[in-house]
Amino acid sequence: MQKIEAVILDWAGTVVDYGSVAPTTIFVEAFKQAYNFDISLSEARGPMGMGKWDHIKTLGQQPELATRWRKQFGHDMTDDVVDDIYQSFMPLQKAKVAEHAKPIDGVLSTLDWLKLQDIKIGSCSGYPREVMEILVPVAADYGYKPDCWVASDDIAAGSRPGPWMALQNVQELGINNVANCIKFDDSTPGITEGLNAGMWTVGIALTGNAVGLTENEWLALTKEQQQLKRQQAYNELYRAGAHYVVDSLADAIPTIQLIMSARARNERP
Structure with a gap:
């Protein structure tokens, strides 16, 4: 056929x-809520389209963001950190998506x-x-x-x-x-x-x-x-x-x- x-x-x-x-603004909020770490909307959009856990991990690997993270916390973003941010992301996203x-x-x-x-x-x-x-x-x-x-x-x-x-x-x-x-x-x-x-x-x-x-x-x-x-x-x-x-x-x-x-x-x- x-x-x-x-x-x-x-x-x-x-x-x-x-x-x-809906997803973009929530990434910004989730980083802020979980670790009081600031990311921009343009940064949050970078890996858009990926699964959300993978999206967060990919953000943490972006050179400029990773440098800021190390400066603020003294280490790279680990998978445990990604888990924490994801756990903040999920309820925020669920509350927002229907809008x-x-x-x-x-x-x-x-x-x-x-x-x-x-x-x-x-x-x-x-x-x-x-x-x-x-x-x-x-x-x-x-x-x-x-x-x-x-x-x-x-x-x-x-x-x-x-x-x-x-x-x-x-x-x-x-x-x-x-x-x-x-x-x-x-x-x-x-x-x-x-x-x-x-x-x-x-x-x-x-x-x-x-x-x-x-x-x-x-x-x-x-x-x-x-x-x-x-x-x-x-x-x-x-x-x-x-x-x-x-x-x-x-x-x-x-x-x-x-x-x-x-x-x-x-x-x-």
């Missing part, structure tokens, strides 16, 4: 939570179109299951009900940038060929996940982590500022290896049609 069978969608910044705000469960404008229309094409809708997230169990039903109340969802701690092998969450969707949805899937994501680890899974991979530029602004913050920019940030986001996602980049999932139908045509010609990612 040489047709698109499924899309695999990230959550925050791709379908819900314009700007991927950002509304689908981004225009996304549900794209999903309705996909259903008319008999294309299944899978999903995966850097959130662990206990956070997803809060997010999923609230998003459903807003009308977003994917056929499958996989959390970052569901897979023994680990989460992004490995292919395993995307491939778990393939199994649960009963997909015949990974080349018949399109992975959409707003972060570099999520793009790499799709590529590692052998899927067509499309970056989401404006509504997610690559720009990192709420819709109101985006609209407050001048046209020149918007164009600069758009170009930077496109460059970042193309450098990550995305086959295509779009502003938003709301704008993705023409790109999906291009990939459908390529697949009909037996082209592979």
Whole structure:
């Protein structure tokens, strides 16, 4: 079968939570609460898309942040420290995630179109299951009900940038060929996940982590500022290896049609 069978969608910044705000601010709060250690929002965004424990550990390995940590505490960040910060992160994230469960404008229309094409809708997230169990039903109340969802701690092998969450969707949805899937994501680890899974991979530029602004913050920019940030986001996602980049999932139908045509010609990612 040489047709698109499924899309695999990230959550925050791709379908819900314009700007991927919910996880970012919580990382800042968790470091402060657990160790009275300050990180910036831009630092917190760096590894976005990874599982949250891995995200915290990766932050601790960033050279500038690691230097500040050693200066404040006299040693490198250990896995025990990561555990402590993660334990602070989890209740904060669970309290916040439902506030950002509304689908981004225009996304549900794209999903309705996909259903008319008999294309299944899978999903995966850097959130662990206990956070997803809060997010999923609230998003459903807003009308977003994917056929499958996989959390970052569901897979023994680990989460992004490995292919395993995307491939778990393939199994649960009963997909015949990974080349018949399109992975959409707003972060570099999520793009790499799709590529590692052998899927067509499309970056989401404006509504997610690559720009990192709420819709109101985006609209407050001048046209020149918007164009600069758009170009930077496109460059970042193309450098990550995305086959295509779009502003938003709301704008993705023409790109999906291009990939459908390529697949009909037996082209592979």
